[in-house]
Amino acid sequence: MITMSTDDHLSLPSSLRLSRYLSLAFVLFVPLLLFGCPSGTSNKPVDERSASPSASNPSSKGASDFDGDRAFEQVRKQVEFGPRPAGSAELEKLRAYMIDQLKSYGLQVTTDEFRATTPIGQRKMVNVTAELPGESNDVIIISSHYDTKYFKDIKFVGANDGGASTGALLELARVRAANKTKPRLTYWFVFFDGEEAFCFDWDQCHNPNPADPKNPLPDHTYGSRRYVAQLIEKHELPRVRAMILFDMMGFKNLRLGRDDLSTRWLQDIVWQTAKQIGHGGQFIDAPEGVGDDDHAPFLRAGVDALDIIQLSTYGSNDSEYWHTKEDTLDKVSAKSLKIVGDTLLASLPKIEARLANGR
């Protein structure tokens, strides 16, 4: 069941944040104007655009090639497909688009199609994995669900819930694949289908479990449960050393608390890195209790896993936009996507080092 923690910490007022970004931009930009561009014209290659300070590139400290505007366009694209519940034609279109994008980054894409029994009947679902080979066969998974919640009565486009995390993951995959240095560990960028419950509430409905009729199966996390089961069947689970999940992390008032199910050392590295690169106002030390998500099947199977999620404060007061028709593109910002992208990219070498030392 999803339980939500509440607390009353406030992040910095946006005016304060803005002035900080502006002063940073000033410090960085003025020397460039004075010394960097004697001809007075800019003919930087397109690839270097993301290195310049801009609305979506607020901080130079820890800024990576992750392009917030590009990630945001990936969110817009998804929203334009319309509602994308598991098994829908719209999700099929998004999937084809994602696979195309991932291949264009030079990644090897595999799909796993399966039929899931749901409270509204059999549904086709497809998990998508893009692989970036590393020095080691050991794997770090970075993931998101790409389906949106099914509603009979409302037009739910899931800009933040499904859209933001999928957009950020596409951009992260692009940036990591463009890096000429082979990563220490192999990366799997995983897009789960069927995270959302078909019934209104997370634990409202269950599905039959032929293998164990007394323990019916849940009506959610269809893709991630299938993913772990497949890893076990193929004896590949021991390769997976860490699993990182993005979910609802693009809200313009970004305030990510610490999910209480997540593995502490992974969370500590990411939260400490965020502080070091100036994002302590967004990665905060308040508890966030989501109860269950796509990381849970991995945790149950013994894989260290981290959920980066803003559930309890997705709204002006509480989670008022969550699973409503208000979860629209105007709630998401390129800046928030970049903050999470930069923070994770700066954290990965530390996670790799910790995993290398631990085996």
Ligand SMILES: [Zn+2]
């Ligand atoms: Zn959701």
